Amino acid sequence: MVFTSSIPARTSVARRAGRSGTPRWVLIGTEVLVPIVLLALWWVASANSTNAFFPPLQVILERLVQLVQTPAFLVDVGSSVGNLLLSFVLASVIGVLLGAALGLVRPLAWFVEPTIHFFRAIPPVALVPIFVSLIGFGNETRIISITLAALFPVLISTMDGIRGTEPTLAMVSRVYRIGWFDRLVSVTLPAASPRILSGMQVSLITAFVVMIASEMLGSSTGLGAATLLAQQSFAIADMWVGILVLGVIGYATTAVFTLFRRRVLRWYLASQQQEKNA
Amino acid sequence: MRVPLLRTGAGAAGAVAALGAWQLAATAGPLADSPLPSAADSIGRLAGLFATPELWRALGDTVVMAVAGLLLATVVGVLLGVGIGTSPLAMHATRVPLEFLKPIPPIVILPVVVLVLGPTMAMGVFLVFFGCFVAIAVQSAAGVFDTDPVARATGRSYGMGRGEILTRIVLPSALPYIGTAIRVAAPTSLIVAVVAGLLGGGPGLGQSLLLAQISGDQAQLFAYVLALGILGLLVQGLSQWGERRLLHWHPQYRKEAR
Amino acid sequence: MTSDTLRDAPVRLSVRGLAKSYDTKRGSVPVIADLTFDVRVGEIACIVGPSGIGKTTLLKCLTGLQSISSGQALIDGRPIDGPPEEMALVFQEYTRSLMPWLTVEKNVRLPLNHLRLPAAEREERIRGALAAVGLAGAESKYPWQLSGGMQQRVAIARAIAYRPEVLVMDEPFASVDAQTRFELEDLCLRIREQFGMTIVVVTHDIDEAVYLSDRVIVLGERPARVTEIIDVDFGGARDQLTTRAVPEFAELRSEVFELIRKAG
Numbered sequence: 001m002v003f004t005s006s007i008p009a010r011t012s013v014a015r016r017a018g019r020s021g022t023p024r025w026v027l028i029g030t031e032v033l034v035p036i037v038l039l040a041l042w043w044v045a046s047a048n049s050t051n052a053f054f055p056p057l058q059v060i061l062e063r064l065v066q067l068v069q070t071p072a073f074l075v076d077v078g079s080s081v082g083n084l085l086l087s088f089v090l091a092s093v094i095g096v097l098l099g100a101a102l103g104l105v106r107p108l109a110w111f112v113e114p115t116i117h118f119f120r121a122i123p124p125v126a127l128v129p130i131f132v133s134l135i136g137f138g139n140e141t142r143i144i145s146i147t148l149a150a151l152f153p154v155l156i157s158t159m160d161g162i163r164g165t166e167p168t169l170a171m172v173s174r175v176y177r178i179g180w181f182d183r184l185v186s187v188t189l190p191a192a193s194p195r196i197l198s199g200m201q202v203s204l205i206t207a208f209v210v211m212i213a214s215e216m217l218g219s220s221t222g223l224g225a226a227t228l229l230a231q232q233s234f235a236i237a238d239m240w241v242g243i244l245v246l247g248v249i250g251y252a253t254t255a256v257f258t259l260f261r262r263r264v265l266r267w268y269l270a271s272q273q274q275e276k277n278a
Numbered sequence: 279m280r281v282p283l284l285r286t287g288a289g290a291a292g293a294v295a296a297l298g299a300w301q302l303a304a305t306a307g308p309l310a311d312s313p314l315p316s317a318a319d320s321i322g323r324l325a326g327l328f329a330t331p332e333l334w335r336a337l338g339d340t341v342v343m344a345v346a347g348l349l350l351a352t353v354v355g356v357l358l359g360v361g362i363g364t365s366p367l368a369m370h371a372t373r374v375p376l377e378f379l380k381p382i383p384p385i386v387i388l389p390v391v392v393l394v395l396g397p398t399m400a401m402g403v404f405l406v407f408f409g410c411f412v413a414i415a416v417q418s419a420a421g422v423f424d425t426d427p428v429a430r431a432t433g434r435s436y437g438m439g440r441g442e443i444l445t446r447i448v449l450p451s452a453l454p455y456i457g458t459a460i461r462v463a464a465p466t467s468l469i470v471a472v473v474a475g476l477l478g479g480g481p482g483l484g485q486s487l488l489l490a491q492i493s494g495d496q497a498q499l500f501a502y503v504l505a506l507g508i509l510g511l512l513v514q515g516l517s518q519w520g521e522r523r524l525l526h527w528h529p530q531y532r533k534e535a536r
Numbered sequence: 537m538t539s540d541t542l543r544d545a546p547v548r549l550s551v552r553g554l555a556k557s558y559d560t561k562r563g564s565v566p567v568i569a570d571l572t573f574d575v576r577v578g579e580i581a582c583i584v585g586p587s588g589i590g591k592t593t594l595l596k597c598l599t600g601l602q603s604i605s606s607g608q609a610l611i612d613g614r615p616i617d618g619p620p621e622e623m624a625l626v627f628q629e630y631t632r633s634l635m636p637w638l639t640v641e642k643n644v645r646l647p648l649n650h651l652r653l654p655a656a657e658r659e660e661r662i663r664g665a666l667a668a669v670g671l672a673g674a675e676s677k678y679p680w681q682l683s684g685g686m687q688q689r690v691a692i693a694r695a696i697a698y699r700p701e702v703l704v705m706d707e708p709f710a711s712v713d714a715q716t717r718f719e720l721e722d723l724c725l726r727i728r729e730q731f732g733m734t735i736v737v738v739t740h741d742i743d744e745a746v747y748l749s750d751r752v753i754v755l756g757e758r759p760a761r762v763t764e765i766i767d768v769d770f771g772g773a774r775d776q777l778t779t780r781a782v783p784e785f786a787e788l789r790s791e792v793f794e795l796i797r798k799a800g
Contacts, residue, residue, distance in 0.1 A: 121510030
């Protein structure tokens with residue numbers, strides 16, 4: 001399992017430094033065993049559960065298998081994931097373009113920055129009732145709310161990233177009279193890409209939250225709506241299935257994005273590493 | 279001297295222009311027939327709301343849920359993080375569960391939390407806690423782990439005990455990490471507190487938003503959103519100021535702050 | 537190329553009464569008071585002086601990155617008021633002047649894109665430049681995979697491929713080890729021979745200045761003035777061992793050293 005946490009990287013450092021007295025195989029064994037033990041514990045502890053809110057894991061998983069075979073469930077999942085991805089891509093493209101424009105044209109940024117920061121300060125889920133009230137409960141409402149909420153983190157990080165570009169690189173571009181297009185595509189945007197991708201990561205999580213919120217708030221399609229409906233109609237196993245699947249979607253999208261980020265920022269991570277060792 | 283002034287002026291002009299565009303769109307533009315309330319109506323309503331106890335009660339509930347949840351998350355997160363950071367075994371044991379929980383926002387577990395705790399403050403506090411503690415724990419662990427080994431060795435050579443090394447050397451050096459984690463978590467706590475009201479039926483500004491939307495009172499809805507924006511700015515400003523205030527002495531923070 | 541033909545060559549870079557001051561909150565701070573010197577076609581000129589004297593500022597003025605407060609800098613008789621196309625600059629901080637996201641080859645290629653060269657010539661220039669700095673075979677590596685000296689070679693290759701008439705370098709070998717530094721100095725002499733470039737080097741290393749130069753320009757005082765211009769007549773072919781061993785080398789070295797010490 002690969003992930004961008006400060007911990008795994010340092011764990012390997014610690015292993016190399018031999019700081020722990022514990023043998024390596026014990027550590028790795030623990031890492032693999034703990035999740036298995038936790039799942040087993042859940043299974044065993046809930047096996048004879050009579051608590052209505054916490055049905056046996058076995059029941060939940062059986063329900064999952066049943067639901068996966070129903071078209072309605074698949075439509076819900078498809079709608080949720082589709083909205084999430086579409087809105088995230090839209091927000092990323094618009095955010096990078098707008099952010100680049102604001103990062104490059106200083107007076108323009110002065111003009112709109114306070115307004116942008118105000119918008120960013122509004123909790124993103126609060127945008128959902130606004131669009132519901134303006135355009136109703138349709139799918140456009142969901143896409144617009146998610147896109148707009150996810151727009152600000154990318155936009156602001158792109159703007160900051162472009163402004164923080166290494167001044168030497170700007171001078172190199174000037175001395176070699178590199179054309180504006182080359183400068184944007186080969187110098188400015190790559191230089192800002194670590195910041196841009198961090199912003200996109202925040203945008204992705206925001207998009208995920210707003211996707212669920214937009215479905216829970218009076219919509220009838222989507223996994224969020226289905227999960228809330230199950231809760232309200234006391235279909236507890238269905239609710240748990242919804243929670244598990246939403247959790248997996250959240251985890252998986254982040255994991256895929258992390259892999260993408262690693263790939264794109266290979267140069268950055270490697271040069272950071274080199275700087276650290278130097 | 280002149281540039282900052284120009285900058286502030288431009289920013290103010292931009293804000294006024296945005297409000298003007300909103301006003302124009304709502305009254306004269308193609309959206310005139312839509313339910314979009316005008317800027318003047320919304321701001322007027324907001325001003326009116328400030329005079330009502332409802333707004334302040336909702337605001338108080340939201341802030342209490344956010345702060346209580348954040349405090350709880352800080353206490354649990356730091357304790358857990360310090361534990362994880364000092365023991366490689368604990369770090370490996372908790373890695374997979376924490377990495378799995380990290381990208382999962384509290385809205386995912388909202389249905390079950392509402393089921394168990396009901397539409398109450400406690401539900402809101404728990405959601406905020408869930409939304410903040412993983413990040414704080416992971417950052418604290420990283421901070422403890424990054425303690426300069428030389429400083430530790432120095433402490434040991436001066437005959438400090440484990441507890442003393444922890445409180446005198448390890449915790450202070452982990453403080454910037456913890457401070458940053460809390461600063462990042464503060465806006466999250468506000469968002470989650472709103473989610474708890476909006477979707478979980480809990481008290482606070484989220485509920486006010488929902489009621490305004492259901493009753494179709496557009497100006498009221500926009501007024502609450504504006505209020506949330508102001509609150510959001512305050513929280514951001516306050517947490518940044520607090521972090522700077524508490525940690526200005528720290529060399530690592532000074533470096534990061536640049 | 538002998539020293540005599542160099543002395544008769546036309547002036548490529550001419551600095552006439554150049555002054556530069558920065559505007560700060562507390563008013564105007566002069567950095568360069570009055571500089572006048574010439575660099576002829578095919579010459580290597582080194583600019584030396586105590587640290588903080590404004591050498592880097594001078595280079596930024598020469599390359600058009602900064603405006604000049606008064607006086608003039610001319611290239612082939614034309615005033616410099618922006619980066620001139622016949623000039624290239626090698627920065628001191630090689631780690632920051634290369635694009636870490638581009639391979640060695642693409643780093644060299646980037647400035648050539650806008651020159652609208654025939655494809656064959658462009659490829660030949662890239663290949664030739666990389667070969668000249670001894671980086672043939674490293675085309676697809678990334679800068680961060682290379683040592684400091686190698687990275688600086690990439691920066692030099694980028695400049696060579698651009699085929700400037702004037703190559704300006706800002707303490708180009710300051711942060712590489714001694715062995716690499718000698719190699720890069722000889723590389724510098726070689727590219728002058730090979731491409732006939734005029735080269736201006738800012739350095740704080742007196743030995744380097746004497747070894748490389750046809751002309752050492754010593755700066756002194758604050759704000760900076762030209763203290764002395766010293767001609768070095770070792771000709772085009774120099775050698776790290778023999779050139780540094782001739783008595784004139786030691787004499788020139790002490791002369792420059794004395795000038796800088798007095799200036800500091």
